[in-house]
Amino acid sequence: MGGLDLEKEQISCVGCGVTIQTEHPEKIGYAPSSSLQKEQIICQRCFRLKHYNEVQDVSLTDDDFLKILNGIGSKDALIVKLVDIFDFNGSWLPGIQRFVGHNPVVLIGNKSDLLPKSVKPNKLITWMKHMSVELGLHPVDIMLVSGAKGHGIEEAMERIEELREGRDVYVVGCTNVGKSTFINRIIKQGSGEENVITTSYFPGTTLDIIEIPLDDERALIDTPGIINHHQMAHFVGKEDLKVITPKKEIKPRVFQLNAGQTLFFGGLARFDFIQGERNSFTCYLSNELNIHRTKLEKADELYKTHLGELLVPPHPSELDDFPPLVAHQFSIKEGKTDIVFSGLGWVTINKPGAVISAHVPKGVQVTIRKSLI
Template sequence: MAQAEEEIYCIGCGAKIQTENKDELGYTPQSALDKGLEKGEVYCQRCFRLRHYNEIAPVSLTDDDFLRLLGQIREDDALIVYVVDMFDFNGSMIPGLHRFVGDNPVLLVGNKEDIFPRSLKRSKMKEWLKQQANLQGIRPIDVLLTSAKNTDEIETLLNTIEKHRKHRNAYVVGVTNVGKSTLINQIIRLNNGVQDLITTSRFPGTTLDKIEIPFEDGKMLIDTPGIVHEDQMAHVLTGKDLKYVSPQKTIKPKTFQLDSQQTLFFGGIGRFDYLSGHGAVSTYFENNLFIHRTKLSNADHFYEKHLGELLTPPDAADKQRLPELQRHEFRLDEKSDVVIEGLGWVTVPAHATIAIWAPQGISTVVRRPLV
């Protein structure tokens, strides 16, 4: 086939275009391929449907495929642009990053800083981000906060990449849903005016292969596939419910004065029990996620009765597919953030014993408070 010889690739996700097997990566009908070649923009059918209808099609790419692609980075002398989600920092860390990047320098980019109130000092956020990265064994050469919604910050990101790459390729890496492709789309738009070239969505695993954007010196800015973390909240919710866990606007923290033996429900997908202690706890979740307070003694019955109705997401149609909530107990000697990865966190005062509940398979952690 002519297209196989020419090795045409989808500009939305990087998959190699083919017209023979609908169930394999890169499929597009021949008629669509011909039209795309005429326009100079070829998208696979999966990207076309995702972009125009917000439909996600299953693909045969495995975690091993992602890791194999990232493993190629070790062989290149390059700058690593490591993008993490500031709202879901713990859930967006790549375990053993240096296994994939070797000795290459790392520029750490905290994305989605725009969803945090401006009252939170960005210098404090950067220092917090650096310290958390150090705990993961990462020693970045620079730390940057950014947002794809802020043109000035995108220009700063591009200038910082240019400063540190020193005429080398730059690989953009991260787990799924941290906003890598959205950032690169903004860089492309700034450089040549093309809008939303790369496919983006709230669904995990949108980018399927490397996507290369040339620098002026002939080197490449390379968007790599996001590493899929199966313990991310996005994997246990339906597409329509992802809006409850992916803030698009500045989050508005809610503060509750709690006594011992009180419970907070976060929709139907999270729960916080104040077992002992008292004082103000602050919650940081997507603004539309319903938070309900009740007595601990009534919590189990309340959940069973109202899941899918008052406590949503999930709705009634999807509650059977939600994994059972699992309980994790912590004794906090210091003020701490108690995190449900991919959903949000509760900032709890010192000298408290708490239990946090999350869907089975979703990680919970205690960390130094961000705010």
Template sequence: MTETSNEILYCIGCGAKIQSENPNELGYTPESAVKKGLETEELYCQRCFRLRHYNEIADVSLTDDDFLRLLNQIGESDSLIVNVVDIFDFNGSVIPGLHRFVGKNDVLLVGNKSDLLPKSLKRSRIKDWLRQEANKQGLRPIDVALTSASKGYEIDNLLELIDKYRKGRDVYVVGVTNVGKSTLINRIIKQQTGISELITTSRFPGTTLDKIEIPFDDGKNLIDTPGIIHKQQMAHYLTGKSLKFASPQKEIKPKVYQLNEGQTIFLGSLARFDYISGGRTSVIAYFDNNLPLHRTKLQNADKFYEKHAGELLQPPTREELKKMPKLTRFEFKVSEKSDLVFSGLGWISLSPNTIVAGWAPEGVGVLIRKAMI
């Protein structure tokens, strides 16, 4: 452990304890970089430095047990919990069993990345939908807020809600990886202090590694926690070039398809949608605007995929595809207007009284939910 005047040092980017002994462990920073960081008051671990300057990511040895320990710690505290979810990937960004860990603490639910949804959509309706979906997960949020951390939308409103509900307590900000939690914290810090990009952020899952405390004026803290890894997210199976298709940056432009029975839509070669039966119908696809969608006949779909995956059907490339799990099929009978969700990639809005199938890499969540839009 590196200490100066018996003081333990922490990376201001990810919160890990700074150490100069083991390059493969959390918080590694060469001694020379520690001295320079202390002089400039910008002390980053080597991992955060390379991520910030070269967009490189290194594997770290943080386990599920570490996250569970942290959640238990939060449950035992007297605090306000701000649970950040990705509104574009709600089901993939819910913390499994969070309601069991919060104890008696209030939960403020924050739907981030609201700028990705069509502007025509009423925000009050989205809030109601988020509350209903949270209730299904056992969560009873005290309030619901919508934000866009990347664009800076509604940050003032969120700060007002935090101030209203924290009642002199610490505030823990929790969320799974890739929901934009650290970007949101950076926005709050900038709004409060004028300091930009203090905490390490990227498209890569899991860039905050330990608690980061930002003090309030009353001596309490806003505490950023590591992103809990939700293994059903598509982002965990993608590499740099393909990752952008699971992290949309602009407002989604829905694509409408008129389908007959026995038609398939490929989402690059990342996933696949089969329309099996239900008569002629229309479906609406909500994915990154640059993700190529390719329609073909269901009876030829398997051979078409074998021939074109990684080439005509991209992303990913054929080389990237070799490292990905094979596509797994899930079939659903749809009785009401619903969304077929590919966790972390997007969804297809469906009409009732249809039978469909969704395919995604083994381990990625595919599910039916009540239609968001």
């Protein structure tokens, strides 16, 4: 294959789907003209992401994402919706029904390798079904996979093949659910090609629709991730994002607390046990994130004097941009209830009767749900 002529042909980056241009290095889709000789062309942003784990800021507005997704409802297709099982609530796409129209939806929980091995897959699927219905979605099937480890990918491929009935398949999800890793696994299993799509820790790495041809002239279509602004990932710097994003199986950390005690999750969030009998609280967070226990009466002062030192992340250089913490209060009516910090993890409260206050940066979502584990 000789060199490509951009005048005659529109070339897309195999990493993020953006149209390649060679004129403006600072703009989206830039690649040096020398790269046009290659079999697989990748834009500068994806190149830096893939080889150096560096992210270049590129602005795609929420409206751009919505325009792309709004087209899906009018097509006859199978929708594969990916959620991050470690951040189920944070990675849920609100209003997914509006996009999909009458198309069937398969729900796939990715990153299942992060949950403790004691969690039985069937119980997890039942829980996902219950949560989906509560959130207004009735999937035709629910599956678990680990894009990173490759678990469950083959079964998911077979099931998608059965359910698509000769239609295109659209893969949707918010940023950082592992969509590109999942699709790379599918491509690798189908063709032996490795890491065709850009994958990273960083939110918002797929910029446009990427079409992967299927056998019957149909396509598997990777859509850009929608940014859920209430996830913690959007409030921390790149280094801290690596700390809060789990990479291996979560080790639950259990605290027996009396009323009037507080847990700090680094300096990113705070959990106050305000009233109730002595209770056991199980924390499911990245193993890298420190949990600091203190007395509730000392918590405000500790946060003021030790944020960025004892309580990290955030690091000192990021304190200026870090929003103040806002408290959300919950009365726990049933045992085995989770308080979920969007994009950070959750705390399971084992007995009813507790009054809890969860503090998060202004803009981060806190929700309550039936316990996952």
